[in-house]
Amino acid sequence: MVFENLDPQLQKFITKRFKEPTLPQKLAIPAILSGMNILLLAQTGTGKTESAMLPVFHFLIKEKLKPISALYITPLKSLNRDLLDRLLWWGNETGLEISVSHGDTSAYERKLQLEFPPNMLITTLETLQPILTAKRFREHLRNVKYIILDEVHETVDSKRGV
Numbered sequence: 001m002v003f004e005n006l007d008p009q010l011q012k013f014i015t016k017r018f019k020e021p022t023l024p025q026k027l028a029i030p031a032i033l034s035g036m037n038i039l040l041l042a043q044t045g046t047g048k049t050e051s052a053m054l055p056v057f058h059f060l061i062k063e064k065l066k067p068i069s070a071l072y073i074t075p076l077k078s079l080n081r082d083l084l085d086r087l088l089w090w091g092n093e094t095g096l097e098i099s100v101s102h103g104d105t106s107a108y109e110r111k112l113q114l115e116f117p118p119n120m121l122i123t124t125l126e127t128l129q130p131i132l133t134a135k136r137f138r139e140h141l142r143n144v145k146y147i148i149l150d151e152v153h154e155t156v157d158s159k160r161g162v
Contacts, residue, residue, distance in 0.1 A: 002029045006058045013093040014054070022047035029055050039152070049086060049150075056146045060096055060119050063145075067097065067117035070146040074124055075155050083150070084122055096120065102127045114140070125155060 002021045003014050006029070021029070024042040031038050032055035042048050056070050074083060084100045091098040099118035101110065105127075113121070117140040123131060131137045149155075 002026050003054075005030065005033055006054055007061045009061055009094055010054060010057055013090070016093075017050070018047070022051070024048050024051040025054070028052065032056070033058065049083065052148050053087065053090065056120075056148070057090055057094060057096065059146065061094060065119070065145060066143040067119050068121045068140045069143045070120040070148070071128075071141070071144050072120060072122040072148045072150065073128060074122065074150045087120065087122065091120070098122065101131065113137075 002025060003011055003018070006014070018025075022042075024040060024046050028038055028040050028048075028051035032052065038052075040048055040051055042051075053072075059065070060069060072083065072087070084098065087098050090096070097116075097118035098120045099109075099113055100122040101113060102124050105113075114136050121131075132141070
């Protein structure tokens with residue numbers, strides 16, 4: 001089974017979420033684990049998020065990368081909150097720090113992200129621009145090794161996608 005290729009720490013918790021891998025997970029997880037960049041297209045509810053994230057969590061655990069080593073970019077702030085709840089569950093189970101940054105993120109939260117950067121930062125395209133130009137954030141972003149661009153079809157042919 002494809003989940004057996006993941007870190008044992010992840011395997012302990014996968015059964016809480018999945019009885020068996022979905023087709024997107026069967027196809028995507030081995031490709032990502034082998035180092036490939038992929039474009040994953042599948043219907044809603046087929047485990048796309050975990051198809052991309054489980055291998056990233058695997059690498060974050062195994063390689064003990066410096067924060068911020070994974071960047072998850074969503075097209076809408078509302079997706080950030082839904083996604084944060086799901087990914088926080090995995091983070092809490094594995095000990096990985098996950099945080100969200102968008103236009104409504106308080107100054108206090110941003111300060112915490114700068115002083116104690118998470119392993120993974122979830123953000124929107126609009127928030128990514130000021131993050132890229134902020135000197136201290138840019139220093140943390142030098143560690144980024146994994147980028148997940150969610151809902152790419154929502155942005156690819158617009159000014160936002162440029």
